[in-house]
Amino acid sequence: xxxxxxxxxxxxxxxxxxxxxxxxxxxxxxxxxxxxxxxxxxxxxxxxxxxxxxxxxxxxxxxxxxxxxxxxxxxxxxxxxxxxxxxxxxxxxxx
Numbered sequence: 001x002x003x004x005x006x007x008x009x010x011x012x013x014x015x016x017x018x019x020x021x022x023x024x025x026x027x028x029x030x031x032x033x034x035x036x037x038x039x040x041x042x043x044x045x046x047x048x049x050x051x052x053x054x055x056x057x058x059x060x061x062x063x064x065x066x067x068x069x070x071x072x073x074x075x076x077x078x079x080x081x082x083x084x085x086x087x088x089x090x091x092x093x094x095x
Contacts, residue, residue: 003036006085006089006090009086010082010086013082016028017079017082021072029078033037038092041089042084042086042088043087047088049083051084051085055081058074
Protein backbone atom coordinates (compact mmCIF):
# COMPACT_ATOMS: atom_id res chain seq x y z
CA UNK A 1 0.00 0.00 0.00
CA UNK A 2 1.57 3.26 -1.12
CA UNK A 3 0.30 6.36 0.65
CA UNK A 4 1.56 9.90 0.23
CA UNK A 5 0.50 11.43 3.54
CA UNK A 6 -1.54 11.13 6.70
CA UNK A 7 -4.66 12.39 4.91
CA UNK A 8 -4.66 9.37 2.61
CA UNK A 9 -4.18 7.06 5.59
CA UNK A 10 -7.06 8.75 7.41
CA UNK A 11 -9.32 8.28 4.39
CA UNK A 12 -8.54 4.56 4.30
CA UNK A 13 -9.18 4.21 8.03
CA UNK A 14 -12.43 6.15 7.73
CA UNK A 15 -13.74 3.45 5.39
CA UNK A 16 -13.67 1.08 8.36
CA UNK A 17 -15.97 3.47 10.22
CA UNK A 18 -18.74 2.36 7.86
CA UNK A 19 -18.80 -1.11 9.42
CA UNK A 20 -17.90 -1.57 13.07
CA UNK A 21 -19.67 -4.93 13.31
CA UNK A 22 -17.56 -7.07 10.99
CA UNK A 23 -15.15 -9.19 13.00
CA UNK A 24 -11.67 -8.97 11.56
CA UNK A 25 -11.77 -5.27 10.76
CA UNK A 26 -9.86 -4.36 13.91
CA UNK A 27 -7.04 -6.67 12.82
CA UNK A 28 -7.10 -5.20 9.31
CA UNK A 29 -6.68 -1.71 10.75
CA UNK A 30 -3.92 -3.00 13.02
CA UNK A 31 -2.15 -4.45 9.98
CA UNK A 32 -2.43 -1.19 8.03
CA UNK A 33 -1.02 0.77 10.97
CA UNK A 34 1.78 -1.76 11.46
CA UNK A 35 2.97 -1.03 7.93
CA UNK A 36 3.03 2.74 8.38
CA UNK A 37 3.99 3.06 12.04
CA UNK A 38 7.71 3.70 11.39
CA UNK A 39 6.81 6.72 9.24
CA UNK A 40 4.55 8.45 11.77
CA UNK A 41 5.92 11.23 13.95
CA UNK A 42 3.81 12.51 16.83
CA UNK A 43 3.88 16.01 18.26
CA UNK A 44 4.51 14.88 21.81
CA UNK A 45 5.04 11.86 24.03
CA UNK A 46 1.44 11.86 25.27
CA UNK A 47 0.08 11.45 21.73
CA UNK A 48 2.57 8.69 21.01
CA UNK A 49 1.64 6.77 24.15
CA UNK A 50 -2.09 7.14 23.49
CA UNK A 51 -1.62 5.99 19.90
CA UNK A 52 0.40 2.95 20.99
CA UNK A 53 -2.24 1.99 23.57
CA UNK A 54 -5.10 2.26 21.07
CA UNK A 55 -3.06 0.49 18.39
CA UNK A 56 -2.35 -2.46 20.70
CA UNK A 57 -5.99 -2.55 21.84
CA UNK A 58 -7.03 -3.37 18.27
CA UNK A 59 -5.58 -6.88 18.63
CA UNK A 60 -7.37 -7.61 21.89
CA UNK A 61 -10.68 -6.28 20.55
CA UNK A 62 -10.83 -9.26 18.19
CA UNK A 63 -11.15 -11.54 21.24
CA UNK A 64 -14.38 -9.85 22.37
CA UNK A 65 -17.23 -12.33 21.89
CA UNK A 66 -20.25 -10.00 22.13
CA UNK A 67 -20.63 -8.20 18.78
CA UNK A 68 -22.04 -5.06 20.41
CA UNK A 69 -19.06 -4.81 22.77
CA UNK A 70 -16.76 -5.49 19.82
CA UNK A 71 -18.30 -2.71 17.74
CA UNK A 72 -18.26 -0.22 20.61
CA UNK A 73 -14.60 -0.84 21.44
CA UNK A 74 -13.55 -0.89 17.79
CA UNK A 75 -15.42 2.36 17.06
CA UNK A 76 -13.89 4.14 20.04
CA UNK A 77 -10.34 3.03 19.29
CA UNK A 78 -10.59 3.70 15.56
CA UNK A 79 -11.92 7.22 16.09
CA UNK A 80 -9.16 8.04 18.58
CA UNK A 81 -6.50 6.64 16.24
CA UNK A 82 -7.80 8.72 13.33
CA UNK A 83 -7.79 11.86 15.48
CA UNK A 84 -4.26 11.16 16.69
CA UNK A 85 -3.09 10.61 13.12
CA UNK A 86 -4.66 13.90 12.07
CA UNK A 87 -2.35 15.65 14.51
CA UNK A 88 0.76 13.77 13.42
CA UNK A 89 3.11 14.09 10.50
CA UNK A 90 4.85 11.65 8.21
CA UNK A 91 8.61 11.49 7.88
CA UNK A 92 8.41 10.59 4.18
CA UNK A 93 6.16 8.84 1.70
CA UNK A 94 4.54 5.67 2.99
CA UNK A 95 5.33 2.50 1.04
